[in-house]
Amino acid sequence: MSSTALGPSTFDFVAPGAIVFGLGRIAELGGVTARFGDTAWIVTSGSGLAACGGRAAVETLLAASGVSASWVGVASREPTVADVAALISALPARGVSRPVMLAIGGGSAIDLAKVAAALCTNVGPDDRDAEQAVLDRLEGVGRGLPIRLAPLPLVAVPTTAGTGAEATRNAVVSCPTRRFKKSMRSPLMVPRAAIVDPALTVSCPQHVSAAAGLDAITQLIEAFVCRFAAPLPSALVLDALPRAVAALPRVLADGGDLEARAAMSHAALLSGMALTNSGLGMAHGVAAALGVECGTPHGVACGLMLPIAVRVNRPVCRDGFATLERAIDAGASADPDVAADAFVRRIDRLTEIVGGPRRLAEVGLTRDRITWLAANSGGASMRGNPVELPPEVLEPLLHEAY
Secondary structure, eight states: OOHHHHOOSOOOOOOOSEEEESTTGGGGHHHHHHTTOSEEEEEEOHHHHHHTTOHHHHHHHHHTTTOEEEEEEEOSSSOBHHHHHHHHHHOOOOTTSOEEEEEEESHHHHHHHHHHHHHHHHOOTTOOOHHHHHHTTSTTSTTOOOOOSOOOOEEEEESSSSSOGGGOSEEEEEETTTTEEEEEEOGGGSOSEEEEOGGGGTTSOHHHHHHHHHHHHHHHHHHHHSTTOOHHHHHHHHHHHHHHHHHHHHHHHOTTOHHHHHHHHHHHHHHHHHHHTSOOOHHHHHHHHHHHHHOOOHHHHHHHHHHHHHHHHGGGOHHHHHHHHHHHOTTOOSSHHHHHHHHHHHHHHHHHHHOSOOSGGGGTOOGGGHHHHHHTOOHHHHHTOSSOOOHHHHHHHHHHTO
C-alpha cells in the first residue's frame, strides 16, 4: 500500500499545552496559572473581566494558588500597533518574580496579550522604538524579524466563542494610520494553557455572540477546504461544525442555553486549532481589508463574506462541501453535487437567520473603494483559498456582492 493510501507521511500540529474545558472551570484559574509562574500580568477587556466576576474575584482565584496579580492592559478594540507598543513599554520589570501573561476576554484581549508576551522576550536594548519593534515582527511589514525566543507563558481565558485565539499561533494587529491589519505569527506564540469555560460567554450581548459564532463557523469551513488543509485539523472540523451549526441559532434564541453555549465554545476552540494547523480563505482575506477600510468588526465581516466565499469556491470544493453537509445531516444525498449544493444553501440560510449585513454597501463601503478592497484582500488567508483570486478576478465578485 502506498504512503498516500496510508495517510500523510509528515505534518506538524501545534496546540495549547493544556486545555481546561467545561462549565465552572474558571475556578481552576489560580492552579493553572501557578504552573507557569507566580505573578500574573493580566490583560483583559471590560466585558471579559465582568464575565469572571470582576477584579476582586480574579485576584481571589489567583491568590488561592499563591499567584499575585498585576493589571497591565485593557483591550477596548482590536489591538493596534500603538496599543501593543504602549503595553510593552509599560510592562513591569521582571525582577525576581516569574511573570505569566494572563489574557481574559475576547480575541482582542488575547491577541494583545499574545503579542506582548512574545515581544517582551524578543525585543532587546537595540529596539528603542517600541512601535518599530512591533512593525518589524509583523508579516509583510518592517524587517520581517522572527520570534526567536520563547514568549512569556500565556494563559488564555476566552469570554467569547469565536476567534479561537486561545489556540492559535498568531495575533492580529492593525494600524489605522498605515492602513493595514497584519499578523505576528510563530509556533512559539501558542498559549501554554487555555481555560475555556462556556459559562463566561453567557453575558455576551446577542450581536457579539452572533458575530463571534459566525467567525468560528467561517474558520471551520475555510480550514476544511483550504489549499493547506490537513487530516488532523479536518477531523476537528467534522466534530465541531455540526455542533456549531445547530447551536448558534439556539444561543441567539436563548442566551442562557448552557448546552448551546458549550457547543459554541467547543467550536471556537477547535476552529482555532484547525486554522492554525491548516489555513483560511477568501472570507477572512476580505474581512481583514474590510476592517481596515470600514472598521467592520471581524466577525461581522466574516458573516457577510462567508456565503459569498462558499458560492465562489463551490466549483472546486464539491467533495469537501458534500462531506461537511453529510456531517451535519446524516440523511444528506449520496450525490456529491446535490449534497454540496445543499451545503451552500444551508450556509446562506444560517447567515440570514443569524442576521447582520448581507451586502458590502451595508457596512459602509462605497463602490469606488471596491478596487482598493480587491487589491488589499491578500495575505496568508487569501493564499489558502481553493480558487485563485487575484485582484482582477476578485474585483468583479465584490461588485456583485455590493
